Amino acid sequence: MSFAASTLLLPSPDATWRVWKPRSTSGGEAVETPSSVANQGKPLVVGLPATACRTVGMILPNADHEILEQIIITQLERKGLKLEGGAHRNFRWHLLTQTASLATVSVDILADPFPQDLALSQASDYTAALRLLSLPNGHLVIAEEHGALVLAANYQGKLYHSHLFAPATAAADEIAQDITLARLALEQDLGVGSISGITLVGSAWVPEITETLTSSTELPTRVVPHLPPNNELDTKSWPQLLPASVRVAQTSASRRGNLIRFSILGGLLFVAMGFLAFAYLRFQEKTASELEAAVEATAEPAMQVKKTVERWKALAPAIEPRRYPMFILAEITKLMPPSGIVIRDFEIKDNEIDIRGEARDAQMAFQFVEDLQKHSVLGQYSWSKPQPTVRDKTAQFRAQGKRQ
Incomplete structure (x- = not known):
């Protein structure tokens, strides 16, 4: 996602806010409160004032991102800042530049507790307001946010550090003194000569202040009505930063x-x-x-x-050849062994066959009925068990078959 396709909400010098729509160059539309921003279907990126988001710059030993993040967390905890990691992280760091040995990073940290009037459920991301703007390279930026003065330093046009330092009614000498102290501290990190001027943002600055700052700090001072959004910013690699x-x-x-x-x-x-x-x-x-x-x-x-x-x-019994009594009797005779089985009585009535006979023993009677059941034609009948009766050394049996 690019900021060029997002709606930006930025703090004004007074207690109001400005809504920058994509491609807007007119300074934005003024709204009273953040909650009054209408949902226009585009991602809403909230630029936080320094009271709700602190930005800290650091020069650290170069390492891969995971190790570098652990170093950042350790350094910020030493400064007494409360950090939360994981899915509910309250900070986001930006790698401004890196060499073989050093990495220049800038970290945005949400205020704790976070102001409830800035907790917008329709917001897609939060960041420091000055990170969304085009900063003059090498200049200290003095901007008024909601009645307080904010000092911001940049590295190659990217926000490096920002903090509140005075009320908007502060005298020029007080502002010059704070700028001098901040310049000394920042040049220890960024290098001597890295700060080449001062830019005052707003329309309420009087010429006497610019003259005082120029003479006291020996830095050229200029005034601009506002800083335009940085449409070249690309947040595809930024992890989302949202208050809890x-x-x-x-x-x-x-x-x-x-x-x-x-x-x-x-x-x-x-x-x-x-x-x-x-x-x-x-x-x-x-x-x-x-x-x-x-x-x-x-x-x-x-x-x-x-x-x-x-x-x-x-x-069927009269017209189907396979059901003729003589045919069935012939098939039964074919199944009889050469000796040991004698048929005494054979009767066919409708779909039933009744056979009475004698066998040498009960086993032969059982075998004879099993052969009937396996026959291709006689097997179509359901045969009862023979139940032979042994008399005079012979087994008399009766087998009954009913067509299925």
Whole structure:
């Protein structure tokens, strides 16, 4: 995401705010409070005043990003700043430049506690207000934010350090003294001669102040009405920085939105299912009516067909060769062993066969019935167990088969 496609909310010299829309060059639209910014569908980036976001610059030994972040956390904790890491981090560091041995970083740290009037649930990101602006390279910037003076230093046009140092009503001598002290401290980090001038931002500066600052600090001083947004900033690699209260509000809003969407989808699904069920019921009723009509139309012909089938079934023993008594008897005879089985009585009645005979022993009687069950034609009958009775050294048995 580029700031050129974002709406920026920046503090004004007085207690109001300015809304910079994408591609705007007119100085922004004034609003009374941050909450009065309308959601226009574009990402809203809130530029925080120095009272809500402190910016600290550091020169550190160069290392990979994970180790460098641990060094930054350690250095800031030594300064007494309370930091939170992980998903709820309250700081973000920016790598301004790095060499083989040194890394120049600038860290934005949210105030604790964070001002509730700045906790906007529609905000997409927070950062220091001066980081969003184009800073004159090598100049100390003195800007008024909500009635207080802020001093900012930059490195190659990128915000390096900023802090509140005086009320807006401070005298020129007091401002010059603070600038001199800040210059000495900053040049220890950035190098002697890195600060080449002073830029006063705003329209309330009087010529006497610029003359005093120039003579006291020996730095050329100029006045600009405002600093334009830096449209070249690209935040694709920036981790999101949000106050804890904003994260909670956005998470709750997301859950509510998901619940509402699921409820709407569930309602639509219920209506769709009801419509489908109604349509299916109507279709089934229509199909049932058509089937009833078809049944009524074919009832009499179907009855005639059924009677015909029954007649053919009754004639099956007489017209089907494989059901002729002589054919069946021949097949039974083929299954009989050369000796040991004698058929005493053979009777066929409709679909039943009744065989009475004698076997040498009970085992042979059982084997004979098993052979009947395995036969291709006789196996179509369900045969009862022979239950032989042994008399006079022979086993008399009876096997009954019923066509399946």
